[in-house]
Amino acid sequence: MTHNHGTSDGTIRWGILGTGFIAGLQTADLRENGFTVQAVGSRSLDSSKAFAEQHGIPTAHGSYEDLAADPEVDVIYIATPHPMHHANALLALNAGKHVLVEKSFTMNAREAREITDLAASKGLVALEAMWTRFLPHMIRIREIIAAGTIGEVRKVVASHNQSLPTDPAHRLNDPVLGGGALLDLGIYPVSFAIDILGTPSRVTATASMTATGVDRQTAAIFDYDGGAQALVDCELDAACANRAMVIGTEGWIDIEHTWYNPVPFTVHAVDGSVVERFDEPVTSRGMQYQAAELERLVAAGETAGTILPPAETVAIMAAMDEIRRQIGLSYEADKS
Structure with missing residues (x-):
């Protein structure tokens, strides 16, 4: 079987939604493994700018809406507290972006189904950031x-x-x-x-x-x-x-x-x-493997992989x- 090496050719451009601790961990793993981190979005422009400066990210947005609308972003990693995942993921998907959503994916199965159904209907990837699966x-x-x-x-x-x-x-x-x-x-x-x-x-x-x-x-x-x-x-x-x-x-x-x-x-x-x-x-913390899986799915034009398909996230x-x-x-x- 093909092994996931946790690296990227840098062609897919990432946006980071949320600027907390876990967002910092994921961003560091992305940058250390060849991924392109293009933009970050926060509800506060100050925290967005500080995060962008800390991680060498070109664009800082003062709202999630602006991040979702950024034409330079292909994928959005969602790292807000659990109750916000649903709204944040729907926002990103409706803007045509693939999403990597922190676990737990949502608050409940109903919210999870709404995200995975919308992603499937748009031909977009909605992958749960259960990084352990891909190690x-x-x-x-x-x-x-x-x-x-x-x-x-x-x-x-x-x-x-x-x-x-x-x-x-x-x-x-x-x-x-x-x-x-x-x-x-x-x-x-x-x-x-x-x-x-x-x-x-x-x-x-x-x-x-x-x-x-x-x-x-x-x-x-x-x-x-x-x-x-x-x-x-x-x-x-x-x-x-x-x-x-x-x-x-x-x-x-x-x-x-x-x-x-x-x-x-x-x-x-x-x-x-x-x-x-x-x-x-492994190099870095190990969160690069889930990002590599998302990029693999996008490149293959697939919305569901075998390691963690959307239906299993719902289950x-x-x-x-x-x-x-x-x-x-x-x-x-x-x-x-």
């Missing part, structure tokens, strides 16, 4: 599973627990800004389970909440018709090693901490002996909706 170690893990090396996959176990700011006004703790462990952290293990095992036939979830009314820690079991299970958990006020395992009838894959980053993994046979050890460091949001339903976590977006 070399994940590509190799899928190959190993497909080859039958660990037999029939019976179980996926994945955690994402971090000790994050406890300030009630912080985005992570604010229900208005889509706070909580699930949307920010849980999206990683949920997406991984669905990557390996597909859409679950049954979801069972529990959580405990913060004083501000978002989920502090959430755990879920995914059940599959064939008998496989996934155990996923997330927490925002306690850290752990954040390892993941894929367990099969003939062996298991142990992904080191933090499994959603570019890290080594080991494949073990049932007796514990080492079948394969994968350790290939991931639907699983998150079901977890939220069971733990009693609702957001403003659920009311429309």
Whole structure:
């Protein structure tokens, strides 16, 4: 299979929507790997100009509308808080731009469907920025599973627990800004389970909440018709090693901490002996691979790839909706 090298020939021009921490990480990875970052847009011209200066971006826009209308921009990377993704993506798509939308893709499956339907109708790419999917170690893990090396996959176990700011006004703790462990952290293990095992036939979830009314820690079991299970958990006020395992009838894959980053993994046979050890460091942070996938889709005239097609992004949001339903976590977006 063709491997994604995470580089660009620079012909496709990127616009960055939002100027926060994650926007800075993605922009650095783009610039270090040959991508053309043409413009940035923020609701404040000052923060847009500061970001442009910091990252050597030619054009700074004082509104999202101006960024979307910029004829020099082909693709818009959306890095605003979760509740804004839907409106920001629709704005960009309606202006004829492809979009790379930060995860979680939206607040719920309904919003996700509206984005992916609009993109499909316009022949544009709407790719979820689940960067982990496109990393070399994940590509190799899928190959190993497909080859039958660990037999029939019976179980996926994945955690994402971090000790994050406890300030009630912080985005992570604010229900208005889509706070909580699930949307920010849980999206990683949920997406991984669905990557390996597909859409679950049954979801069972529990959580405990913060004083501000978002989920502090959430755990879920995914059940599959064939008998496989996934155990996923997330927490925002306690850290752990954040390892993941894929367990099969003939062996298991142990992904080191933090499994959603570019890290080594080991494949073990049932007796514990080492079948394969994968350790290939990547340049930059690793967010360039998702951008390279978007450029590959655009160049091929395709709107859906195999690694993370739009329908799967919608299925991931639907699983998150079901977890939220069971733990009693609702957001403003659920009311429309």
